Each structure stands twice: as structure tokens, then as C-alpha cells.
Amino acid sequence: MTQTSLYIKLSREELLELIRENLSQKRYDHVLRVEKIGLQLAEQYGESLEKTSIACLLHDLKKQEDDQTSRQTIISENLPLNLLDFGNSVWHGPVAAVYAEKQLDVSDEDILNAIKNHTVGSEHMSVLEKIVFVADYIEPARSFAAVEKARKLAEESLDAVIGYASQQTLKNLLESKKKIYPQTILTYNKYLMTESEEI
Numbered sequence: 001m002t003q004t005s006l007y008i009k010l011s012r013e014e015l016l017e018l019i020r021e022n023l024s025q026k027r028y029d030h031v032l033r034v035e036k037i038g039l040q041l042a043e044q045y046g047e048s049l050e051k052t053s054i055a056c057l058l059h060d061l062k063k064q065e066d067d068q069t070s071r072q073t074i075i076s077e078n079l080p081l082n083l084l085d086f087g088n089s090v091w092h093g094p095v096a097a098v099y100a101e102k103q104l105d106v107s108d109e110d111i112l113n114a115i116k117n118h119t120v121g122s123e124h125m126s127v128l129e130k131i132v133f134v135a136d137y138i139e140p141a142r143s144f145a146a147v148e149k150a151r152k153l154a155e156e157s158l159d160a161v162i163g164y165a166s167q168q169t170l171k172n173l174l175e176s177k178k179k180i181y182p183q184t185i186l187t188y189n190k191y192l193m194t195e196s197e198e199i
């Protein structure tokens, strides 16, 4: 990414500085790993490297914002009010997308949707949205039980990873008796594949 980017006015250094100011070192390192895997997926699946880089770098920008500030954004920007029934893990994507659009003048809808939907997916995901979702799920420091299968699936099909990841997320939320933000169910219904379809 250069200073003449079509998609964002910040140079890469300025963007990294912004992320560093907003996130802990641990979360910052996660973001860089997501970008690295995202770029590999973009090569593999024919997506713009520049758009992938920007979306991956911004995806978690609001992950450590205080809840009150995020709540105010949800209300003032007319985001779906059912987000308020959940917490930062569900709303940090939509809140970061608003920030990217309003404060960083990112106008590319694909980049904004990839940031917005990276946790819960959606029924109609673009290749870029799929890449950010999958890169976040399989980045190398992830160590949960399902990640190996997800990495294997990513070699063949982003859709298969999204179906599988949504299934795992729903299973985990049910088992831990947590509320489910309904968009994950829509994503699951859309991208669910049988075992034989997966590979």
C-alpha cells in the first residue's frame, strides 16, 4: 500500500500507527498475521492485494474500544439496534466499518463489508469478505481444535471454511449457553456443506 492508494488516504505507516494506538501489542500482532494470511488467500483466490491488506488491517480496530463509545456509535450511526443486546465481540466489526467510512474516508463498499462482517459473516459474501473472515479464523496463532480442519478446507474452498466456522461458533455458543447474534445462523444456512461437499 502506498500513499497514492485508491482506497485510503493514509500511508501504510500511518495506518499501522493508528492500529498500534488502538490495540494492545498482542492484538496488533494478530492483525498483522491476519493480513499475512489474507494476502496469501488473495493470491490464491484472485482478490486485490491492496483491498485485502486494508480490510485485514482495519478489521479489529475497534476490538478494544470501551463499550460506552461503541454503544454511542451504534445508536448515532443507526446500526441495527439488536447489536446492543450483544457485546464487543459482535459489534466491533460494524463499529470499525463506520469508523473506516466516516473518519478514514474509505468508500469502497467491499472493504467496508469485509470489516463489518468479519465475525458473523453474511448471506451474500464477496470474495474479499470471505478472505477476511477466513484469515481471522485460521491465522497461525489460532490453536482451537477446529482450526486444523479449517486450514485444510481453506486450501480448496473459502465457502467450506465459512460453513464449518459458523457451525463451530454456533456449537460453542450453544454449549456455553450464550446468546447468538442471528446473522451467524444466516451465514451457516447459506454456507453449510455436507462432509462430501467439503473436500
Ligand SMILES: Nc1ncnc2c1ncn2[C@@H]1O[C@H](COP(=O)(O)OP(=O)(O)O)[C@@H](O)[C@H]1O
Pocket (backbone or CB within 6 Å): 086, 089, 090, 118, 119, 120, 136, 169, 172, 173, 179, 180, 181, 182, 183, 184, 185
Ligand atoms: N453470532 C454470534 N453471537 C454471539 N457471539 C458471537 C457470534 N459470533 C461470534 N461470536 C463471538 O465472537 C468471538 C469471536 O470474534 P472474533 O472477531 O473472531 O474475535 P477474535 O479475533 O478475538 O477471536 C467469540 O467469542 C464468539 O463466541
